Amino acid sequence: MSVLDTKPPAGIADAKAAAASLASSQHRRPSLGLMIGQPLSVVVVLAAWAIWRSQAELDSIEQRQLDWGLLGRLTVEHLKLTVVATVIVLAVAVPLGIALTRPRLRRAAPIVVAVANAGQAAPVIGLIVLLAIWLGFGFWTAILALCLYAILPVLRNTIVGLQGVDRTLVEAGRGMGMSNRSVLGRIELPLAVPVIMAGIRTALVLVVGTATLATFIDAGGLGSLITTGIRLLRYPVLISGAILVAALALLIDWAGRVLEEITRPRGLG
Amino acid sequence: MWDYITERHAQLLYQSYQHLSLVIQCVLLATVLAVALAVFVHRNPRVVALAGGVSAIGLTIPSFALLGLLIPIAGIGTATSVIAVTFYATLPILRNAVVGLAGVDNSLIESARGMGMGAIRTLLRIELPLAWPVILAGVRVSAQMSMGIAAIAAYVLGPGLGSFIFTGLTQIGGANALNSALVGTLGVVLLALVLDALLLLAGRLTTSRGIRA
Numbered sequence: 311m312s313v314l315d316t317k318p319p320a321g322i323a324d325a326k327a328a329a330a331s332l333a334s335s336q337h338r339r340p341s342l343g344l345m346i347g348q349p350l351s352v353v354v355v356l357a358a359w360a361i362w363r364s365q366a367e368l369d370s371i372e373q374r375q376l377d378w379g380l381l382g383r384l385t386v387e388h389l390k391l392t393v394v395a396t397v398i399v400l401a402v403a404v405p406l407g408i409a410l411t412r413p414r415l416r417r418a419a420p421i422v423v424a425v426a427n428a429g430q431a432a433p434v435i436g437l438i439v440l441l442a443i444w445l446g447f448g449f450w451t452a453i454l455a456l457c458l459y460a461i462l463p464v465l466r467n468t469i470v471g472l473q474g475v476d477r478t479l480v481e482a483g484r485g486m487g488m489s490n491r492s493v494l495g496r497i498e499l500p501l502a503v504p505v506i507m508a509g510i511r512t513a514l515v516l517v518v519g520t521a522t523l524a525t526f527i528d529a530g531g532l533g534s535l536i537t538t539g540i541r542l543l544r545y546p547v548l549i550s551g552a553i554l555v556a557a558l559a560l561l562i563d564w565a566g567r568v569l570e571e572i573t574r575p576r577g578l579g
Numbered sequence: 580m581w582d583y584i585t586e587r588h589a590q591l592l593y594q595s596y597q598h599l600s601l602v603i604q605c606v607l608l609a610t611v612l613a614v615a616l617a618v619f620v621h622r623n624p625r626v627v628a629l630a631g632g633v634s635a636i637g638l639t640i641p642s643f644a645l646l647g648l649l650i651p652i653a654g655i656g657t658a659t660s661v662i663a664v665t666f667y668a669t670l671p672i673l674r675n676a677v678v679g680l681a682g683v684d685n686s687l688i689e690s691a692r693g694m695g696m697g698a699i700r701t702l703l704r705i706e707l708p709l710a711w712p713v714i715l716a717g718v719r720v721s722a723q724m725s726m727g728i729a730a731i732a733a734y735v736l737g738p739g740l741g742s743f744i745f746t747g748l749t750q751i752g753g754a755n756a757l758n759s760a761l762v763g764t765l766g767v768v769l770l771a772l773v774l775d776a777l778l779l780l781a782g783r784l785t786t787s788r789g790i791r792a
Contacts, residue, residue, distance in 0.1 A: 433730040436764025519641035552647035
């Protein structure tokens, strides 16, 4: 791992990719602390917050903003943004990554990754606002911004994962009389799954965090509690929003980690 | 758009300077903090996993949520954005510094000791210079991330180009909304490129000659 990391990345956006590869090249099993301790502490914090919420004396504005029904709706909106954007990213980036590792398009891979990298260098809030000016406010504009922002890790990891498959295994598959399709489906993809899944988790975490900003273009989500809290200077609303967003992000990160473990092919240990 | 830029070039330059200066100062502070923490972590193997976990969890927390949590403590304005940007900038550097220090060949440290170097001199003359390229890669990740976070921090009246983006947002429908948002966004991209080039240059100048590629 250290050999890989000592090479200083060449371009600006490569720096971020280096971080991504740093995260994804850790094939060690995640520690017990991360797998159990993290969700447990999130649940404890959430429980403490819920107890506070049900007992605190709030003024009428705070009560309206922290109404349980509203909180539930915002959480669902936030999850919807996260899941829809991630599913679209998956549906686009994984096939694109597969296509870019096939012999015919292999040469285009560095160009596509460079373009995706360049897009990543733009501040996401600028991307969201520009898209909103262009396409108008709303859910789908936010989804587009989230997808553009999160496509790189999945695309990149799909390409890296497929390229990392031992050529001799592919040759062996061919030698056994497998077609290109079954080599891809039964050898290359299963072996690349851990790297691809690491990219998907990175994308999930990026999306759930960035979805906080969706409130700026009226696309909902828990970020609205934070903006409302700041606008009305109601600290209870502000802090509740921040706690809920952080808790949701950590739970999504954990879910991604669990998914990574479940989808890891048995043979890879 | 050109008219927009020439009309407001003074404000634009000022905010660009503020943005860059915020990021540079925070990243510098973060580098010092992260390297110090990494040295501590490196000396105490038991906390390595803890540092990794803290780093991963810290980067998971959305920046907008952290800004929200900081407002009651640090108020609206520069202090909040400095704390938030420094917090996020520290994490990738910390991670890389731990990896970099762990990657230093033990036999080199042994020979330094054998030559009569003390622990501190070994650290300053052997370990840190050898780990420096890895640390610097972390610094570059931090710098780019900080550019984006500083832009978001403009919502809580932090300094920098983010204010142009939020002006564009509030004036949507108005004549200059697009110009404002575009200038802010492209400005941040440009600053990020400039800073990255500077860091590359700094890397060449500060990397020990023996391990220069």
